[in-house]
Amino acid sequence: MTVSDDRTAKGAPALLGALFARTAFIDDAVGRFAAARVGPLPLPLAVIALVFIANCLLSIVARVPPGFDDREQLAAMGHWALGYSGVQPPLHTWLIKLVDLIVSDDIAAVYITRSLILCLLAAVLYGIGRALDLSRDGAAAAAFGLFLMPPVGWEAQRAYSHSLSGLFFTALFQLAMLMVIERNTAKSYILAGASAALAVLGKYNGLIALAGAIGAGLAWPDLRGRFRLRRLALAAAAFLLVLAAPMAWLASRLDTLDDSVGKFQIGQAGSALAVRLEGALAFLGGCLAYxxxxxxxxxxxWIVARIDGRATPLSPKGLRPEVRYLLTAVAASFALSLVLVLGSGATEVKGYWLHPVLITLPAVVAALLSAVDPTGWANRFVIVCGLVLSLASVAGFLLRSAGIGA
Known part of the structure; x- marks a missing residue:
């Protein structure tokens, strides 16, 4: 090592040490924030709920014109059905109709349902963090990580319909799977089966998350040994019971699935290799945007923790079984989605199609940062970033309600 290199090696930790000293009061405040409660509710979840509710109220008061998906819901919610608009699953429309029974305002019901689902999603991610045995810092980072994924932290508040129910029940399904691994009770199996079915009823691509979960359960010997065949039958029964009627409806309309070819841009001209390369780039670009x-x-x-010397070695076998399960489930879903894109020749991948793959990624990130940086600073850094972006979303909705931007 040269003298210059030695000075650089010594200088970077010293610089970080000085920065940590100057920002210690912020780190302490974030730690207190993550540990605080408002009655029975963790303060981070209360703040996230206030953000979603504020943005919802801004949309209602300003009577923001509904987007395409919302107009579709307004047209469909006039009646109860097993599916809508060709082959669209029914769950989200059902939820809007239930809310409308209370508020008696169609467009307000659309916006309130969206806000409610997002609040519950944050609570589920926080619950996943706790199920992974993370500290309150880690659980809060898992919830605030939503705002570090633009399709959820911004776009989901503005435009999604079916995808909202799909992403929420996918996250709930993963929480139920963690409960199965930890508690192995009949109720946890039934919840896993029912929530998996509801994820599919929200958006059919929820099946990808289910396949990823099965792959994760089979990948680790110590996880395989935790599942009980009879109770898996309970989960399968709950899954089939919830899906039976809607799937029978869908089976009668399979001839209307041709529009998916157009959505995914399947069958584009060009060599097979060029088409697959375009599809792979579209998929990876979609993941990056997400x-x-x-x-x-x-x-x-992680880099800061390494430079500062606080980082600890990370080994998959050293992670808790629940963390390994969730990490593997995300990786398996990712791999399956890429295989489907390459195998089908799809060249179009929209961000909201990736919900079943990436919606629990904030919890995975929080778990890995907890393992790498046991001081909790890394997760508190995630909380700060997520908090800033959550407040930025409120500013964005204020501008939107004033007719500035979209």
Whole structure:
């Protein structure tokens, strides 16, 4: 090592030490924030709920014109059905109709349902964090990580319909699977089966998350030994019971699935290799657009921990079984989705199609940062970034309600 290299090696930790000293009061405040409660509710979840509710109220008061998906819901919610608009699953429309029974305002019901689902999603991610045995810092980071994924932290508040129910029940399904691994009770199996079915009724691509979960359960010998065949039958029964009637309806309309070819841009002209390469790039680009900020913050926190000397070695076998399960489930879903894109020749991948693959990624990131940085600083850094972006979303909705931007 040269003298210059030696000075650099000594200088970087010293610089970080000075920065940590100057920002220690912020780190302490974030730690207190993560540990605080408002009655029975953790303060981080209360703040997230206030953000979603504020943005919902801004949309209602300003009577923001509904987007395409919302107009579709307004047209469909006039009647109860096993599916809507060709082959669209029914769950989200049912939820809007239930809310409308209370508020008696169709467009307000659309916006309130969206806000309610997002609040519950944050609570489920927080619950996943706790199920992974993370500290309150880690659980809060898992919830605030939503705002580091633009399709959820911004777009889901603005435009989604069916995808909202799909992403929420996919997250709930993964929480139920963690309960199965930890408690192995009949109720946890039934919840896993029912929530998996509801994820599919929200958006059919929820099946990808189910396949990823099965792959994760089979991948680790110590996890395979925790599942009980008879109770798996309970989960399968709950899954089939919830899906039976809607799937029978869908089976009668399979001839209307041709529009999927257009959505995915399947069968484009060109060589097979060029088409697959275009599809792979579209898939990876979609993933980057979905979770790029979260991954960037994750890497930044890890690099800082390494330079500062606080990072601990990370080994998959050293992780808790629940963490290994969720990490493997996300990886398996990712791999399956890529295989489907390459195998089908699809060249179009929209961000909201990736919900079943990436919606629990904030919890995975929080778990890995907890393992790498036991001081909790890395997860508190995620909380700060997520909090800033959550407040930015309120500013964005204020501008939107004033007719500025979309």
């Amino acid at each position: 979770a790029g900020p979260l991954v960037a913050v994750w890497l930044a926190a």
